Amino acid sequence: MRVTWAGTGLTFRLDAEDEITGKASDEHPIKLATNSCSVGGVPDDAHPDLFAVAAWTVVAPWTRKRISFDRAVSPQVAEALHAGWGIEAGPVGAEPRQAGGRLAISYSGGADSVAAATIYPEAPFVHFRRVPHPRVPNRWSHYRSDVLAKLAAKTGRELSTVTSDLEFTLAEPRPGYPEHHAVAAGALLLADQLDLGGLGFGYELGSRWLGGGRYLWRYTPDNPMWSPHGRWGRLFAAAGVHIVLPVGGVSEATTMRLALDSGLKDYVRWCLRGTDGPCRTCGKCLYKELIQAAVERRPLVTPITADRPVARKWLRKPPYGGMEMIQYGLARVPGIENTLFAGTLDHFDVTEESTSWLDRCYPRALEEIPAQWRDEATAFVDEHVGLMTQDQVRQVETWGS
Helix, strand or coil: CEEEEECCEEEEECCCCCCCEEECCCCCEEEECCCEEEEECCCCCCCHHHHHHHHHHHHHHHCCCEEEEEEEECHHHHHHHHHHHCCEEEEECCCCCCCCCEEEEECCCCHHHHHHHHHCCCCCEEEEEECCCCCCCCCCCCCCHHHHHHHHHCCCCCEEEEEECHHHHEEECCCCCCCHHHHHHHHHHHHHHHCEEEEECCCCHHHHCCCCCCCCCCCCCCCCCCCCCCHHHHHHHHCCCEEECCCCCCCHHHHHHHHHCCCCHHHCCCCCCCCCCCCCCCHHHHHHHHHHHHHHCCCCCCCCCCCCHHHHCCCCCCCCCCHHHHHHHHHHCCCHHHCCCHHHHHHCCCCCCCCHHHHCECHHHHHHCCHHHHHHHHHHHHHHCCECCHHHHHHHHCCCC
């Protein structure tokens, strides 16, 4: 793979051993559509390690043996690429970037992201906004990135909005991030300007410790994407921008509660299709409605019925992604037996007590937060959430076994 930056425009060319089909870090298959993209709203003089890591978040799935950058990178970044992916990276010769002193939040506006932002009320936001690609037709026009960007601008927080067409580098399955970490491409290129030493993401307990929804359904302390000692964690740290998961120890029920109790509650938006509010007809809206209804102890309100395709993935025999939250909802939503989830009850024997671990924080997640930001997160959790008991910790660590 050969990578070239012209200002903040990225072009990459495959080597003979590279392929246009590949897999992201969660093993999801993806196919390349085009070999260029751009990132707007960022400076063009960032440290070379930042340009290298930003590029790697885009090209990693299709790179097999080596990557050649258009500027020298530090030995630390080259070593992280080799240790994590077996990739030979060069040229090598830059001085390593020193980590900055600030933490920013990679802000999407969803409940998880808002909960992370609530823990650090002084942290600036970096918001990623998808824009059209000049050479790739937009097959995902219902995705309302403009709505999310407008909501982010209303929060009153220090905000940097990054625009990019990098999601259109994917031909299949649809426009999206080649790697989940590509959402941070703009934040990486802003790291020098914003003096960043860490970037906070809204990934929660299910994504960090329970394997996420796509590649594992068991307790996964060595999660390849989000553990600090994983290959992505080591690579970001080598570039002086640590991955920070402020809500990595709490469930989506807890992030929902924190978000709806926060000063940012009026700007929470997890649906990417609606304009004046959530569309209420997509799978994500159904999933989040179940969680919100459980948190608010009210009946489910949705126009979606069991025969709709968007409902089927949670009505089949488990396991499936977000299963812990389905169990949480089944145990708490009044009248759930009279909804489209009625059949799902046959697969689980759950109670409020058996799912109470999802209302507390898994302690190891706080230990993973870098020292300069750990105390603030710990104090917030102590006041607003509470830590799991040893029995609840065992429920996390035996999940899926």
